[in-house]
Amino acid sequence: MPTDKKIKFPANELASELSALQEELCAYTREAGEKMDRSVWVFRLIHGISCEEWESIAARRDLGQWLSLPIDGGAYPQLKRFQETLERLAYQTDHDPLTGLANRRAFDRILDIEIERSKRARSPLSLAIFDLDDFKRVNDTYGHQKGDEVLSTFAGHLKATTRRYDLAARFGGEEFALIMAGSGLVKAQRLLNRLLQEFRQIEFTAPDGNGTFHVTCSVGLTCYKGSVKISDKELIELADSALYEAKAAGKNQIKVSSLPFADNVPNETLVHANEKQFLFGGK
Known part of the structure; x- marks a missing residue:
């Protein structure tokens, strides 16, 4: 039913869910160690939230490892941001954070x-x-x-x-x-x-x-x-x-x-x- 009332997004519930999942996955990969030769993407469909709102939640709850991507119109700017995030992560993988030189x-x-x-x-x-x-x-x-x-x-x-x-x-x-x-x-x-x-x-x-x-x-x-x-x-x-x-x-x-x-x-x-x-x- 259409309504003009703004629905309050359950940010705390989502953040707790993702934090728990992140913790479990990190514990699993630590146990697997160097035997891990495969990777997967984990997707979570979230209704009623913008990318800006997600970034605010991620910053407050230390969820920066999760990337956001809209599935409606105007996806190009978000895809560009997604590419920049991957490039930043790739740079961080190969560079020393203090000096900026290769690691x-x-x-x-x-x-x-x-x-x-x-x-x-x-x-x-x-x-x-x-x-x-x-x-x-x-x-x-x-x-x-x-x-x-x-x-x-x-x-x-x-x-x-x-x-x-x-x-x-x-x-x-x-x-x-x-x-x-x-x-x-x-x-x-x-x-x-x-x-x-x-x-x-x-x-x-x-x-x-x-x-x-x-x-x-x-x-x-x-x-x-x-x-x-x-x-x-x-x-x-x-x-x-x-x-x-x-x-x-x-x-x-x-x-x-x-x-x-x-x-x-x-x-x-x-x-x-x-x-x-x-x-x-x-x-």
Whole structure:
């Protein structure tokens, strides 16, 4: 029967129902763990509510994981919003929330792709792993908020210094990584030296405004040219071992790992190991 009276939507009942379902599904997926290789969409038809009203309910009841889509006219703007939501979720999946750089998941995927590309094209691929020196002391002395500022500043400087087709990632904690496709040792070292020199000159202000401080960075660098078989894990280990050497040697510097392809040069060429590093490291 038609009526002019506005029907009050049972928002609390709906929110409780969806919250309970969300809790149950999350518990199920946690138990299933990595065995879960399939996914499903769960739909709930709701009459008498607009997308704007739904967003208000979702914000109040922490139901942001549920997406809304109208089934009447004017669906295009909502489909566009749906697409933007998926793009935002995809971005969040591959990026570190603090620094905006790629996260470890995205880094692992791209490194594997670049290694395969290097193998096919016999093109150089350089990998650098960074560690901010004495970062724990920054947190202990100036607080975690200031520590986050240092991390974000370094991430911004890393992204601004590198090329558009390099991949800068937050490797974990105060460690970062940089994948430089098409760059050999000479080019990579030139870029990294400039990056470290500029970063160590940045002044950070103490939280109380009294005094400033500087932060330095150590780097482990390795290079690959596709001529030998190597895994992403092995390439990371090479860069990581070079980083350890940089730390042990006094920090605030770059160390280069042994190069796997340089070791394949015949001994009868009488080229010493350090000369091999230079000659076959590429530009």
